Amino acid sequence: xxxxxxxxxxxxxxxxxxxxxxxxxxxxxxxxxxxxxxxxxxxxxxxxxxxxxxxxxxxxxxxxxxxxxxxxxxxxxxxxxxxxxxxxxxxxxxxxxxxxxxxxxxxxxxxxxxxxxxxxxxxxxxxxxxxxxxxxxxxxxxxxxxxxxxxxxxxxxxxxxxxxxxxxxxxx
Numbered sequence: 001x002x003x004x005x006x007x008x009x010x011x012x013x014x015x016x017x018x019x020x021x022x023x024x025x026x027x028x029x030x031x032x033x034x035x036x037x038x039x040x041x042x043x044x045x046x047x048x049x050x051x052x053x054x055x056x057x058x059x060x061x062x063x064x065x066x067x068x069x070x071x072x073x074x075x076x077x078x079x080x081x082x083x084x085x086x087x088x089x090x091x092x093x094x095x096x097x098x099x100x101x102x103x104x105x106x107x108x109x110x111x112x113x114x115x116x117x118x119x120x121x122x123x124x125x126x127x128x129x130x131x132x133x134x135x136x137x138x139x140x141x142x143x144x145x146x147x148x149x150x151x152x153x154x155x156x157x158x159x160x161x162x163x164x165x166x167x168x169x170x171x172x
Contacts, residue, residue, distance in 0.1 A: 038167030039088050041149070043072040056083050059117075059150065072161040076153035087115045087146035088166055095171035098149070099136040100164050102126055106157035110164075112139050115146040123152075132162050138169050 044054040045067030064075040112122040122139040
């Protein structure tokens with residue numbers, strides 16, 4: 001009787017660990033997690049670099065964009081979102097600090113979007129400057145499990161993106 005109870009308890013514990021582990025597996029399989037020290041998006045556009053996948057994709061055809069792994073340079077021929085990032089995994093209903101270092105020739109925006117880039121969760125204003133500036137905001141993920149970033153420029157705008165970091169933060 002005691003051995004049967006122990007086997008039943010062991011089977012129940014294994015089932016519980018399997019259910020919990022399966023729920024956490026998808027999160028662990030994602031590239032980078034803002035909850036574990038943060039995610040730094042690499043300035044690589046539309047191609048891999050050194051065997052590692054890119055973090056940014058062109059969103060519109062006209063215009064010029066380059067990413068060499070150090071900086072992402074964007075020139076807009078038409079207004080709007082020029083490039084979007086890969087989807088970054090987040091936990092629902094948590095807050096994340098988004099830090100951006102960039103230089104823009106015209107007022108521009110860094111958008112924090114839902115995974116499909118349908119809804120803007122937050123817009124960080126980038127002022128027109130002669131030197132790189134740091135902007136940051138604490139953003140709630142809401143029900144989202146992944147967020148995407150977008151760079152919105154006006155016609156004729158130029159932007160040099162030095163860095164983007166996303167990390168879990170205390171909610172205001």
